[in-house]
Amino acid sequence: MKLWSLALVFASFAVNGDDWVPFHLPWDAPSDALADARFLLDPPAGKHGFIQEHDGHFWFPGVGQKRFWAVNLSGEANFPPLEVAPRVADRLAKFGFNLVRMHGLDAPWGNTFFRWHAPDTQHFEPGQFEKFDNLVAELERRGIYLNLDLHVGRKFTAADGVAQAQWLGYGKYCVIFDPRMIELQQDYARQLLTHRNPRTARTYAEDPAVVSSSCRTRIHFSWRGPPVSCVAGRLRRPRPTAATFRRTMSRS
Numbered sequence: 222m223k224l225w226s227l228a229l230v231f232a233s234f235a236v237n238g239d240d241w242v243p244f245h246l247p248w249d250a251p252s253d254a255l256a257d258a259r260f261l262l263d264p265p266a267g268k269h270g271f272i273q274e275h276d277g278h279f280w281f282p283g284v285g286q287k288r289f290w291a292v293n294l295s296g297e298a299n300f301p302p303l304e305v306a307p308r309v310a311d312r313l314a315k316f317g318f319n320l321v322r323m324h325g326l327d328a329p330w331g332n333t334f335f336r337w338h339a340p341d342t343q344h345f346e347p348g349q350f351e352k353f354d355n356l357v358a359e360l361e362r363r364g365i366y367l368n369l370d371l372h373v374g375r376k377f378t379a380a381d382g383v384a385q386a387q388w389l390g391y392g393k394y395c396v397i398f399d400p401r402m403i404e405l406q407q408d409y410a411r412q413l414l415t416h417r418n419p420r421t422a423r424t425y426a427e428d429p430a431v432v433s434s435s436c437r438t439r440i441h442f443s444w445r446g447p448p449v450s451c452v453a454g455r456l457r458r459p460r461p462t463a464a465t466f467r468r469t470m471s472r473s
Contacts, residue, residue, distance in 0.1 A: 248308055250315060258317030261290075264364030266319075267430035272366075279432070289366065289432070291320035296374075297331030299323050300352040310359035320366045320432065326353075327409070328374030334413075341380035343405065350416060358420035361430045369425065371410050372396060372437035381405055393437055406436070 250257065269281035279287040292313060301309055313321065326334050327342070336346045357367065377383040377392055382401050389395055396402045414426040414434075425431055
């Protein structure tokens with residue numbers, strides 16, 4: 222009986238396609254559109270200084286509690302053509318988003334800071350900072366803050382000086398303990414955070430519109446099982462990395 226009831230409920234939603242009401246969200250909505258939440262934003266982002274924590278909440282000095290309504294931009298979406306960036310920022314602002322998680326800046330898919338199939342991951346692709354800086358400036362101008370993910374999809378190579386890199390995939394769990402990978406990630410973070418955006422006249426380390434950054438995403442020793450056995454099991458093939466892991470754990 223319950224199954225028949227469910228079938229009738231779902232059948233009631235099955236209407237002829239000709240009877241559907243179009244729901245279109247145009248990129249360039251008119252300025253007087255009803256579905257426009259820009260009034261919720263407080264532009265430009267960063268004007269109140271650096272974000273603080275107060276009693277478990279985000280807080281701006283002299284202003285009070287701050288809440289964020291965020292969205293992801295992943296991979297190549299963080300590097301739109303110069304003429305497209307204002308439209309992206311406008312669209313996000315109209316939806317009321319006041320924070321963007323800039324995810325996959327190092328990803329091997331699409332065109333990010335690292336070129337597709339580049340021999341190493343130590344050199345930023347020419348021209349990418351210009352597009353990234355431009356998008357950031359457009360977002361900030363509309364009151365949209367930033368979260369920067371520093372290690373998401375970077376795939377180390379032999380040219381990076383990483384032993385048996387071809388076996389490590391994204392190598393996120395290895396970055397926790399492998400000295401060479403830690404060094405590479407520190408250098409990458411330094412290059413990104415000390416880069417001066419000519420459109421904001423600030424480095425990303427100095428920019429109060431950057432409310433947070435994460436060293437790496439979705440990784441810890443117990444990601445897929447018991448803490449030590451999980452990592453050790455995944456390191457059977459790349460013996461140098463497994464040896465480094467065991468040495469590190471024996472000292473802890």
